[in-house]
Amino acid sequence: MVKHPPVSNLEDHVGYWLRFVSNHVSYAFTEKVEAHGVTVAEWVLLREMLQLGPVNPSQLAAELGMTRGAISKLIERLCSKSLAERTSPASDRRYQVVELTAAGRKLVPVLARLADENDREFFGHLAVNQRRELLAFLQDLVERHKWIDVPVS
Numbered sequence: 001m002v003k004h005p006p007v008s009n010l011e012d013h014v015g016y017w018l019r020f021v022s023n024h025v026s027y028a029f030t031e032k033v034e035a036h037g038v039t040v041a042e043w044v045l046l047r048e049m050l051q052l053g054p055v056n057p058s059q060l061a062a063e064l065g066m067t068r069g070a071i072s073k074l075i076e077r078l079c080s081k082s083l084a085e086r087t088s089p090a091s092d093r094r095y096q097v098v099e100l101t102a103a104g105r106k107l108v109p110v111l112a113r114l115a116d117e118n119d120r121e122f123f124g125h126l127a128v129n130q131r132r133e134l135l136a137f138l139q140d141l142v143e144r145h146k147w148i149d150v151p152v153s
Helices: 014-034 040-052 057-062 067-080 102-123 127-147
Strands: 085-087 097-100
Touching: 014 040, 014 067, 040 057, 040 067, 040 097, 040 102, 067 085, 085 127, 097 102
Parallel strands: none
Antiparallel strands: 085 097
């Protein structure tokens, strides 16, 4: 009989618990925003566009740590849903600016309330200092590993 060294349990790993919580929190939020006809990735882009105002797609890609191709696809989907629009100055048709439509500007606060609701649903039981500590731990991990890509899925 071959002896194997002891193997740790799944539950012994912080990553296991992070993934467990993340899956449940993300799934619930996905259902909430999809009920309004958008994906989580589209929500992230809508939120960023609200903050930036009229913007070049390359700037959006840089801000969100996404490829220009991925941003272009998301913009196209938002345009097809009449939530965003592209414009090009007559002097340079290659340069594009994208911005939210009135419908897009109206939808962002609705989706933001859903994000707030989702946070309360999963983390509302934490004391203020516990929530602050949890955020600090997670933000420290992001900073330590120099992660810049915005989570969109």
